[in-house]
Amino acid sequence: METLPDTASPLYEKVKDYVLGNIGSGRWPRNQKLPSENELVTALGVSRMTVHRALRELTSQGHLLRVQGVGTFVAPPKPQSTLIEVNNIANEIRARGNSHRAKVLVLEIFEPESQLVAAFEFPAVQPVFHSLLVHFENEVPVQLEERFVNPGLVPGYLDQDFETTTTYDYLQQSTPMTEVEHIISAIHADEETARHLAIETGEACLLLHRRTWSGAKVATVNRIIYVGSRYSLGSRYTPNAAGKHP
Numbered sequence: 001m002e003t004l005p006d007t008a009s010p011l012y013e014k015v016k017d018y019v020l021g022n023i024g025s026g027r028w029p030r031n032q033k034l035p036s037e038n039e040l041v042t043a044l045g046v047s048r049m050t051v052h053r054a055l056r057e058l059t060s061q062g063h064l065l066r067v068q069g070v071g072t073f074v075a076p077p078k079p080q081s082t083l084i085e086v087n088n089i090a091n092e093i094r095a096r097g098n099s100h101r102a103k104v105l106v107l108e109i110f111e112p113e114s115q116l117v118a119a120f121e122f123p124a125v126q127p128v129f130h131s132l133l134v135h136f137e138n139e140v141p142v143q144l145e146e147r148f149v150n151p152g153l154v155p156g157y158l159d160q161d162f163e164t165t166t167t168y169d170y171l172q173q174s175t176p177m178t179e180v181e182h183i184i185s186a187i188h189a190d191e192e193t194a195r196h197l198a199i200e201t202g203e204a205c206l207l208l209h210r211r212t213w214s215g216a217k218v219a220t221v222n223r224i225i226y227v228g229s230r231y232s233l234g235s236r237y238t239p240n241a242a243g244k245h246p
Helices: 011-025 037-044 048-060 089-095 114-120 167-174 191-197
Strands: 064-067 071-074 080-082 100-110 128-137 140-149 179-188 204-214 217-227 232-234
Touching: 011 037, 011 048, 037 048, 048 064, 089 100, 089 128, 089 140, 114 140, 114 217, 140 167, 140 191, 191 217
Parallel strands: 080 232
Antiparallel strands: 064 071, 100 128, 128 140, 140 217, 179 204, 204 217
């Protein structure tokens, strides 16, 4: 049987210290799968509820990565995606030396509601193209990408295979962006989002609302959801000549 740290902390905190100690010592390296909850219960001589709470809190703190139906892993260093620039997520993942895969969930013609009509700045309701994809990094889902696309600017959108080419690459070739709008918000994953991203319902996520223009027309309206414990958004820039923030 393994020995827990000899401290006055609550039992679940001792389990957390035990896990962090194994990570810090290199016994459990990055991306390694942890023993199951049942195995930890047996090894540490504590209740399953204690182990579950410890692993849940370490996951929310970014130390562990839990994939439903697969297991719990030591979290890799959290990748950072640029906030100001619009980049191809496949290129970002491959630049880190990891493998990328996309799964298309929806590719259809969509009748927009009033809020989406306003976002496109249409004078009246008209159909748009709609896609929903999950992006995987080393087979772990990291991003849920939903796009609504102006058919007048990108008529061939529904004919593409977005599991072999990215929506980013196709849109850049078809209708280059001339203007971009970003709005970031924090959300809790609903049941559908949690299912697609293999996380628990209610887990913290980052939602990036993005609109792009090609000339005077709105080309796309996008909702991109990142798992909070698996991704971060950030940027670094040089102030303008006057030293003012842009």
